[in-house]
Amino acid sequence: MSGLNAFWPKWFTWMDPLSRTQQIKDYVALANKVRWQRQGSFLVAAVLAGCYFNPVITLVCYLGVFFSDVLDLLMCAKAASWDVKNQKVAVRLMIWIAVNTVISAVTICTFIICIALQQPSGGHFTPLIFLFSASLFATMYNSQMMGILLLRLSIYGVTFLFIAFLDVLRYHPSLSSPIWLNLFTVFFVLYFMIDISLKFSQNYKEQLDRLRIIKEESEKAKIASEIKSQFISTVSHELRTPLTSIKGSLDLANSGLLGEVPEKLKRVLGIAVKNGQRLEKLVNDLLDVQKIEAGKMEFQLERLNVNELVKESIESATGYAEKLGIHVTTILPAREMFIQGDHSRLVQVMNNLLSNAFKFSNENGSVQVRVTSDGDHVRISVQDEGLGIPESARDRIFRSFSQVDSSDRRKVEGTGLGLNIAKQIVERHAGTIDYTSEHGVGSTFYIELPLSHVGIAELPPGDRAPRELPPSRNRAANGTG
Numbered sequence: 001m002s003g004l005n006a007f008w009p010k011w012f013t014w015m016d017p018l019s020r021t022q023q024i025k026d027y028v029a030l031a032n033k034v035r036w037q038r039q040g041s042f043l044v045a046a047v048l049a050g051c052y053f054n055p056v057i058t059l060v061c062y063l064g065v066f067f068s069d070v071l072d073l074l075m076c077a078k079a080a081s082w083d084v085k086n087q088k089v090a091v092r093l094m095i096w097i098a099v100n101t102v103i104s105a106v107t108i109c110t111f112i113i114c115i116a117l118q119q120p121s122g123g124h125f126t127p128l129i130f131l132f133s134a135s136l137f138a139t140m141y142n143s144q145m146m147g148i149l150l151l152r153l154s155i156y157g158v159t160f161l162f163i164a165f166l167d168v169l170r171y172h173p174s175l176s177s178p179i180w181l182n183l184f185t186v187f188f189v190l191y192f193m194i195d196i197s198l199k200f201s202q203n204y205k206e207q208l209d210r211l212r213i214i215k216e217e218s219e220k221a222k223i224a225s226e227i228k229s230q231f232i233s234t235v236s237h238e239l240r241t242p243l244t245s246i247k248g249s250l251d252l253a254n255s256g257l258l259g260e261v262p263e264k265l266k267r268v269l270g271i272a273v274k275n276g277q278r279l280e281k282l283v284n285d286l287l288d289v290q291k292i293e294a295g296k297m298e299f300q301l302e303r304l305n306v307n308e309l310v311k312e313s314i315e316s317a318t319g320y321a322e323k324l325g326i327h328v329t330t331i332l333p334a335r336e337m338f339i340q341g342d343h344s345r346l347v348q349v350m351n352n353l354l355s356n357a358f359k360f361s362n363e364n365g366s367v368q369v370r371v372t373s374d375g376d377h378v379r380i381s382v383q384d385e386g387l388g389i390p391e392s393a394r395d396r397i398f399r400s401f402s403q404v405d406s407s408d409r410r411k412v413e414g415t416g417l418g419l420n421i422a423k424q425i426v427e428r429h430a431g432t433i434d435y436t437s438e439h440g441v442g443s444t445f446y447i448e449l450p451l452s453h454v455g456i457a458e459l460p461p462g463d464r465a466p467r468e469l470p471p472s473r474n475r476a477a478n479g480t481g
């Protein structure tokens with residue numbers, strides 16, 4: 001891109017299609033923004049001139065400026081429906097803008113010259129101030145197109161000089177006359193106008209360059225992220241197939257169907273199975289993260305009974321709880337509540353919260369699962385009395401690959417992906433996930449999901465508040481972490 005900039009000379013960026021497109025877009029956006037402000041200023045100037053000078057000439061000039069604004073409006077409407085790829089239209093729009101500029105500048109200058117001609121002498125304060133204001137306005141709002149700005153300013157410049165020379169031609173004053181002073185002052189103002197137009201235009205060009213760099217960088221970042229996602233997806237898929245076969249073989253060997261397994265080998269096989277499960281979890285989590293990032297995680301929404309969902313999730317995690325000696329209690333509302341959700345994904349979220357609660361609990365600790373509702377949302381909380389989370393970790397707890405203790409010495413296994421995936425799943429259900437925690441005392445992770453009101457409507461009034469059930473001991477199943 002910088003190559004392109006070097007190729008197109010500084011003031012001819014309009015020849016480069018990318019710059020031209022951006023310039024037209026910026027011009028149109030600004031023109032739409034300042035059109036009424038410009039018309040308002042010109043109306044005030046016309047009313048003033050109409051009161052002190054010839055009102056007919058003023059009206060004709062005002063109509064001329066109005067006409068050029070109508071043309072500008074039409075051009076902006078055309079630009080709005082322009083397919084930016086069609087550069088022929090871009091060139092036509094440029095020509096249109098140039099023609100409008102000439103019409104508008106010539107009309108404004110005619111108006112100003114008419115005022116100057118009607119003044120016998122005295123420095124032509126009013127027309128010069130009008131002209132100065134028009135030039136300043138153009139400098140501020142036309143700096144996207146240096147060519148157009150130069151066109152307008154040259155017409156204004158000629159008018160400046162004409163007004164400045166008007167009295168010199170009329171009165172042939174001596175060099176000490178204030179008429180010459182006026183002329184030199186006009187030269188100074190002209191220099192000043194050219195200087196600030198160059199600065200505005202330079203600023204605009206720098207902005208365009210920055211915009212290009214940002215676009216290029218974001219394009220590169222997008223490509224890099226796509227390559228990364230593709231890489232993760234390929235590696236994970238390639239790992240999953242051999243892993244399934246390794247796990248299958250280990251399970252077969254462990255089952256004793258291939259012959260009796262000696263005690264020493266059992267221990268080694270046990271370690272291999274455990275590590276196989278860890279690897280499988282990592283691969284599955286990576287695939288989920290990649291699916292979420294690519295927006296490819298699909299959800300099969302159905303009406304779900306919250307109590308059933310919670311019971312099922314606890315059941316599938318109790319094996320892990322029992323292995324760690326964790327006592328699980330559930331407090332469910334007496335009446336049923338319903339949500340719209342993807343069953344297996346929500347069980348996955350619950351499994352993550354439960355397995356975290358178990359593995360970060362102290363040995364023989366307790367975990368309580370509770371379902372409550374405010375009538376619009378259901379809250380499922382998982383409370384443990386374990387390690388707790390320091391406040392300093394709050395910002396990163398839901399980020400991917402984030403673990404409070406990520407050192408090699410940590411006792412608890414994990415990928416640091418579970419909560420990140422859980423958050424994305426819950427948010428895709430229009431819900432929220434959060435936690436409260438006290439370091440060393442325990443944590444409560446909870447998800448809140450909107451209730452499906454079909455279910456709520458079926459409830460008799462007053463039955464929406466949950467009633468607590470007595471704690472229950474849970475049966476064994478397999479846990480994940």
Ligand code: ADP
Binds near residue numbers: 356389403414
């Ligand atoms: P993983 O458990 O696989 O490391 P998660 O994303 O599920 O990944 O959790 C991220 C981190 O959040 C954990 O490593 C742990 O530091 C912290 N964490 C999550 N749940 C709890 C909990 N109940 N008690 C204490 N720390 C927790």
